[in-house]
Amino acid sequence: MMNIQNYVQAQSLEEAYQLNQKRNARILGGMLWTKMETGNVGTAIDLCGLGLDTxxxxxxxxxxxxxxxxxxxxxxxxxxxxxxxxxxxxxxxxxxxxxxxxxxxxxxxxxxxxxxxxxxxxxxxxxxxxxxxxxxxxxxxxxxxxxxxxxxxxxxxxKAPLALSYQAMRMQRTDLPVLNCAVANVNGAYRAVIGARPGKAMVLRDETGLLAGGITEDSARAFGAWAAEQVPTGSNARGSAAYRTHLVNVLVRRGALELGGM
Missing domain, CATH: 3.30.465.10 (Uridine Diphospho-n-acetylenolpyruvylglucosamine Reductase; domain 3)
Structure with missing residues (x-):
């Protein structure tokens, strides 16, 4: 359980910043993951009065x-x-x-x-x-x-010109993802972003031009296979590294094909 010793609703960003310079201070967001932590927080800093909710x-x-x-x-x-x-x-x-x-x-x-x-x-x-x-x-x-x-x-x-697809694999709905993936064409340049590897999301750009000639079944399959070779994956309770590598291939291919239909 987290123990908060002092709560402050900041009146300005400067006040929040100054309070946050202390090592035992903590900025409060929704407090959904943070509240699961243990330990002491000297000053909990609430930003809800600063108009940052729009x-x-x-x-x-x-x-x-x-x-x-x-x-x-x-x-x-x-x-x-x-x-x-x-x-x-x-x-x-x-x-x-x-x-x-x-x-x-x-x-x-x-x-x-x-x-x-x-x-x-x-x-x-x-x-x-x-x-x-x-x-x-x-x-x-x-x-x-x-x-x-x-x-x-x-x-x-x-607002650059954008086509975007988002894909995720979950063991069940509302669970954390086993792997997630966004495939996009941003201002004419293709990229794939792979998250829940289980590491932090990483960005791949189509520097080899696999999709440069347009998205087809073959080019989407090649892009998925290439992405799977580039992305380091790991194992945890939700899936093995090998399974995640397979999912990279599948989800990137699906995302690319969805872009092709936009």
Whole structure:
């Protein structure tokens, strides 16, 4: 059980940042995975009063506040129109509606969890994060950075021309994924993002041009086989490394074929 000694509802990002510089401080998101931890938290910092719970859409981008919930992502009409419904597909099996009403985008992205559907989805697009001190950083760069004491303020998705497919294999609905996969054509460039390997999601770009001539049964099969050769996988209670490698092949192929039909 987690023991919180001091709770503060921050009045500004600067206040939250300063409080978070103490090693025993903790930023509160939805408190869904965090509450399962044990130990003492000196100061729990709540960002719910800072207006970070909205999705703002402009002609060029989506700006998603750190306190936006996964349920808001699931139901946002503009985001789902842009992603061809894949934003909703990616999160709809994350535990249940009650969970998604509390789980935050900021917590999901900051955690960089190996099982994250959210990170896999966002890496498939032209996505950046805004850090309070670190500024705007490409999500792929951020995902590889070590944890520090900065604040994640918002996620920014730039509206590049996009075709996107999201695939996941679960042992049962609402369980954590055995493997997840997003295949995208972003501004004419193909990529596949593989998560729940069981490691953190990784991005593969079609640098060999397997899909450059168009998506067919043969090119999709070749892209899936190539991806399976590139992605390191591991074993845990949900599946073996060999099974996950097989799933990389299958899900990337399926994702590519779905793109071909868009």
């Amino acid at each position: 999705i703002q859409e402009t002609e060029d981008q989506f700006s998603i506040g750190a306190m936006v919930t996964l349920r808001q992502i699931e139901q946002h009409p503009g985001l789902n129109a842009y992603t061809h419904g894949m934003a909703a597909r990616a999160v709809q099996d994350i535990v249940g509606v009650q969970f998604r009403n509390m789980a935050t985008v900021g917590g999901s992205v900051w955690g960089r969890f190996g099982f994250s559907d959210v990170l896999t989805l966002l890496l498939a697009m032209d996505t950046s994060v805004e850090l309070y001190k670190g500024g705007i950083v490409p999500l792929e760069t951020f995902a590889a950075m070590p944890y520090d004491r900065d604040l994640l303020v918002r996620v920014i998705i730039r």
